[in-house]
Amino acid sequence: MSINSLLAFDRGRSLFLPAHGRGKALPNELKQLLKHRAGVWDLPELPELGGPLVSEGAIARSQESAALGIGAKKGWYGINGATGLLQAALFSIVRPGQYVLMPRNVHRSLIHACAISDLRPVLFDLPFKSDRGHFGPPDEMWLEGVLNELLFTEVKIAAVVLVHPTYHGYASDIRPLVKMFHKRGWPVLVDEAHGAHFASGLEIGLPCSGLSAGADLIVHSLHKSSTGLVQTAALWLQGELVDPLAVERSVGWLQTSSPSALLLASCEAALMEWRTSSGQRKLSARIDEARQISSRLRELGLPILSNQDPLRLILHTALAGVSGFEADDWLIARGLIAELPEPGCLTFCLGFAVQKGLVRSLKRGWETLLEANSYKQSLPSFVAPPLPLLMVPSIPCAEAWRSSSKSIPLEDSVDNISAELICPYPPGIPLLIPGEVLNQSRVEWLLDQKNLWPNQIPNQIRVVSDQKLN
Ligand SMILES: Cc1ncc(COP(=O)(O)O)c(C=O)c1O
Known part of the structure; x- marks a missing residue:
């Protein structure tokens, strides 16, 4: 069957992403556009249109107006999902060889960014909800503990990433968290892929957005938490800690030279919808x-x-x-x-x-x-990953991933250093990253996870050659 033939048929009630519900909740403006002759909207960066990195044209004006509407100093539309903009945002605040503090539930795109640009992740553990096997969001007290632990290390943090909310919709009040990092002069990037609607400005009892919390860079996945088409996203900048030119340069490194005008129109329509009274009523x-x-x-x-x-x-x-x-x-x-x-x-x-x-x-x-399933008992509670509160990979992520490596059975991997990422998808949260040591308890835990995540965790793992610890 061709890809084409698979797209259009009805497949039941869509309770999945993208959040526009198979077109039903697309903004009217975009629905109208799609009624025109097929393909007529597929345009290059014509002078009147421009692009996300072009200072003139409709797209530049639209980004400016969207930034103003949401309360940011500057904004960029993205057509490679939150993935592309998170990576660009991280490159703009962390240089090769510098350390970045991030939570254990970070999306794999940020670990990829660390590997691409030799950024050094310092991963902090999170509260674990053992009845369901989820990480919860950290609060101020939790992060005080993380910062205390940091004092016992040699690392000098350049920036911080927070995930807010999580894929499951867990969120804490991030205002005090942003403040505690700012007190140390660290810029904060909030992965708000799942929380664009928190920034709608409406008083509807949603958690505070990264923008209102004063974070420096905030990324929204517009197809996950707004009404954009798949791949649409937005990056917002505010405050004085981050240089807009550095962000601009990083976005340029990762963006195609032919951004889709349709996707950019979808970014605009999704963001503008919540500025209208009908869009606000709908939300x-x-x-x-x-x-x-x-x-x-x-x-x-x-x-x-x-x-x-x-x-x-x-x-x-x-x-x-x-x-x-x-x-x-x-x-x-x-x-x-x-x-x-x-x-x-x-x-x-x-x-x-x-x-x-x-x-x-x-x-x-x-x-x-x-x-x-009436004969079944409840499942036992889930075992938290055996992780220290703070973990710096024993060799840099970028180096481990590119090192000469060998594939060995997971159960024989104790005391080796991982040369790859183990990451069930979805949710895309790595269980292990390159450069981490596979100690006994970690390997046992991963073997347990293998039974819990069918076909998502390989039998073999790539480990760094000639780096066995014992
Ligand atoms: C927390 C989080 N951040 C970022 C992403 C990447 O988003 P996108 O699919 O828009 O690239 C995901 C995707 O699942 C995610 O769950």
């Missing part, structure tokens, strides 16, 4: 509806976990003795297609389309799943 209605859906499902007895983003619905399948993967297969067969299956949960992304009848469908799907 507010979706948030209300999402809150009603989760409270109704809870009343009906479905194990929906608490989080801070109403648009992420986490079904705690482990309670029924089934993994999120089994639940996903079951529900897909019944026309309900989730976003993120994991060992203990199945996460649905409600997105910005109306979700009529969802409570009924989920209730029915869940009840039949329970019936089919």
Whole structure:
């Protein structure tokens, strides 16, 4: 079957990303554009259009106006997802050989950035929710502990990354966190891929955005948390700690020389929608509806976990003795297609389309799943990864990844140094990064994870040749 033939047919209720719900919630302006003769909108960087890095033209004006609207000093549209803009943002604040403090739940794109440019990640551990196997967000006290631990190391931090909110919609108040890093003079990059709607400016009970928290660079994935087409994203700059020219240069390193005009129009439409009263009503209605859906499902007895983003619905399948993967297969067969299956949960992304009848469908799907598995006990709780509060890879990530390496069975890898990333996708959170030492407890934990994440963790691992510790 060709790719083309697979795209258009109906495949059930889309509770996955992109958040526009298979076109239903695309901004009207974009829907109108797509009604024109197919392909007519596929234009190069004509003078009147320009591009994200061109100072004249409609795109430059649109970026300026979007930055003003959201309260940033400067903004860039991105057409390689949050991935491309996160990497560009990181390159603008950390130089080769410098250290960057980041949480353990960082997206793999930032580890890739470290490998590309020889940046040195200093990974801090996070609170772990063992009933479901998720990392939670750190609070001020947690980060005080991290900073104390940092005093025992030799590293000099150049910048900090925060992930806010997480894929599952967990978020803490990041205002004090940004402040504590600023006190030390460190610029803060917030990966707000899943939280563009936090920055809508509406009083609808969502967590504070990185912009309001005073972070220096903030990246939004517009297809994950706004109504953009896949690959659309935005990067915002504010404050005085980061040089806009450095950001501009880094964006230029990673951007195609032929950015898609359609995707740029989609960035604009998604961002401008929440500046209009109809767009604001739509967002507010979706948030209300999402809150009603989760409270109704809870009343009906479905194990929906608490989080801070109403648009992420986490079904705690482990309670029924089934993994999120089994639940996903079951529900897909019944026309309900989730976003993120994991060992203990199945996460649905409600997105910005109306979700009529969802409570009924989920209730029915869940009840039949329970019936089919009625003999099962709840799954045991999940074991936290055996990680120190702070970890600096024993050899730089960039060096380990490029080193001469050999492939050995995971179970025989104790005391070796990893030459690769182990990273189930989704969610794209690395369980191991290149340069980390595979100690006994880590290898045992990874072998356990292999059973929990079917086909996502290889039997063999590439380790750095001639670097066995014992
Ligand atoms: C936390 C986080 N950041 C960044 C990304 C990358 O986003 P994009 O797909 O827009 O490149 C993801 C993707 O899953 C993510 O979960």
